[in-house]
Amino acid sequence: MEVTREKVLEILSNVIEPDLKKDIVTLNLVEELEIENRTIKTKVKVSNPALHARNRMKEAVKFALTKVLGDDLQLDIHVVGLAKDEQHIVPRKILPEVKHIIAVASGKGGVGKSTVTSNLAAGLVKAGYKVGVVDADIYGPSMPTMFDVVGERPTMIDVEGTPKISPVMAYGVQILSIGFFTDPDNAVVWRGPMASKALTQLFTDAYWGKLDYLLIDLPPGTGDIHLSLVQTVPLDGAVIVSTPQEVALADARRGVNMFQLETIKVPVVGIVENMAWFTPEELPENKYYIFGRDGAKNLAASMNVPFLGHLPLVQGIREAGDLGRPAAFQENSPITEPLEELVRNFVAQVETVVNK
Numbered sequence: 262m263e264v265t266r267e268k269v270l271e272i273l274s275n276v277i278e279p280d281l282k283k284d285i286v287t288l289n290l291v292e293e294l295e296i297e298n299r300t301i302k303t304k305v306k307v308s309n310p311a312l313h314a315r316n317r318m319k320e321a322v323k324f325a326l327t328k329v330l331g332d333d334l335q336l337d338i339h340v341v342g343l344a345k346d347e348q349h350i351v352p353r354k355i356l357p358e359v360k361h362i363i364a365v366a367s368g369k370g371g372v373g374k375s376t377v378t379s380n381l382a383a384g385l386v387k388a389g390y391k392v393g394v395v396d397a398d399i400y401g402p403s404m405p406t407m408f409d410v411v412g413e414r415p416t417m418i419d420v421e422g423t424p425k426i427s428p429v430m431a432y433g434v435q436i437l438s439i440g441f442f443t444d445p446d447n448a449v450v451w452r453g454p455m456a457s458k459a460l461t462q463l464f465t466d467a468y469w470g471k472l473d474y475l476l477i478d479l480p481p482g483t484g485d486i487h488l489s490l491v492q493t494v495p496l497d498g499a500v501i502v503s504t505p506q507e508v509a510l511a512d513a514r515r516g517v518n519m520f521q522l523e524t525i526k527v528p529v530v531g532i533v534e535n536m537a538w539f540t541p542e543e544l545p546e547n548k549y550y551i552f553g554r555d556g557a558k559n560l561a562a563s564m565n566v567p568f569l570g571h572l573p574l575v576q577g578i579r580e581a582g583d584l585g586r587p588a589a590f591q592e593n594s595p596i597t598e599p600l601e602e603l604v605r606n607f608v609a610q611v612e613t614v615v616n617k
Contacts, residue, residue: 262330264296269303272329276321280308285322300335301326310342311491312524342526355464355494358471359393361611363530364490364499366520368512370401370481373535374502376582377572378478379407380596381500383589384604386433390473393428395463396438397490398480405440408432409585415441418468425468432590435472437463461493474611481512491525498530498614500569500607505534505556513557517564528614531567532557533603536574540595548573567610570603572596 262268274286285291290306307318319340327334356362365381367374378394385392396404405411408431415437418427428435439459469475477490490496499520503513513532520527534557538548551574561568572578575595581588588596589604 264299264301264330264334266294266296268330269294269296269301269326272325273322276318276325278308279314279317285318299333300337302337304339304341306341306343308343310526312526315340315342356469356472356475359469359475360473361497362475362477362494363611364477364479364496364527365502366479366499366516367481367502367509368514368516369509372481372502372504372509372513373572374481375403375407375478376578377500377502377533377535378476379404379582379587380572380578380589380600381603381607382434382474382476383432383587384600385474385608387589388604388608390608391471392433393435393469393472393475394437395475395477396436396440397460397463397477399439399460400480402438402440404436404438404478407582407585407587408434408436410436411440411585413441415467420468426463426466427468431585432587435469437467439463460490464494491527496527498528498611500530501532501566502535503532503557503560504536505550505553507553507556509552510556510560513560514564517566529566530607530610530614531569532561533569533572534558535572537571539574542576545595567606567613569606569610570599572599572603 270286270291273291274284276285277283278285278288278290281288285305291303292306293302293304295302305318305322307314309315319338322338322340323336326336365374365378375398382392382394394404396402405413410429410431413429415429416427417424419425426437428437429441430436477494479490501513501516503509517529517532519525520529534555536552538550538554540548558568558571573595577591577594578588578596581591588594589600591597
């Protein structure tokens with residue numbers, strides 16, 4: 262059978278883009294089509310830039326062409342993700358009314374990731390944004406404590422005939438945590454698949470409504486929960502939290518590298534340096550660099566990712582977390598200016614990443 266441009270496009274019109282539910286020819290996703298004798302070279306775009314999605318599209322295109330035109334075809338199929346300015350055509354299946362979904366991660370525990378998440382959420386609310394938080398730290402949920410909603414339980418609401426979980430509201434922040442569904446005095450002993458399924462339900466079975474930002478407080482490390490998240494939720498970016506000390510920086514570096522893997526490809530919005538210095542309450546002008554100085558800032562520079570800001574180690578942050586009212590709501594405290602700077606830098610970098 263003669264290989265013509267018209268015939269190739271006719272065949273490819275039977276290949277469906279899985280997220281957009283239309284064929285790749287109608288969507289104008291077939292580009293740079295070149296045909297010479299029995300050799301076909303083309304570029305195809307897909308909505309999901311992950312490696313597994315691109316590989317599936319490549320196999321679908323090859324199968325469709327060889328099925329009709331024969332196995333002796335020479336095929337050069339290059340599959341790429343949609344550019345940022347083209348992604349408006351992709352309807353988000355999960356959380357369609359949420360503008361930006363950002364994961365907050367750390368390479369290791371104990372660096373204050375959840376404290377940063379809660380205060381970033383509170384700071385965004387103060388700045389006038391609509392914000393939600395998913396406490397995805399399955400084995401150590403802390404958002405109920407940090408927002409003083411330990412005894413609360415989410416309610417069920419009807420959304421267009423479907424029962425959905427309604428997040429708990431505290432200080433203007435919508436919150437869902439696995440801690441709402443478990444006994445706080447008992448350990449959560451779940452294998453990876455169980456934990457991943459529970460996490461997925463916090464997104465798929467909940468009604469978040471219209472939000473400017475949904476922050477996801479991840480467990481420390483780089484494990485099953487992280488992989489399940491990026492396969493389930495269309496993340497717009499990730500924030501990495503670290504202290505300045507070298508042992509934490511080594512893990513933070515691995516966290517950045519994880520999100521930059523070809524199979525994950527989530528933009529890193531920036532790095533936050535927590536516990537950057539210690540300021541005693543009675544000496545508010547003094548700074549003691551207990552864990553080293555500018556370690557996370559230097560890491561950001563060396564890995565060519567944005568630096569979002571320093572947060573000091575002050576007693577008021579710990580007290581605010583224990584009392585269940587994020588320190589971002591305090592006025593004229595040592596934490597006020599650093600947190601406001603963090604929020605400004607975060608908003609600016611998210612917009613840069615989304616529009617890049």
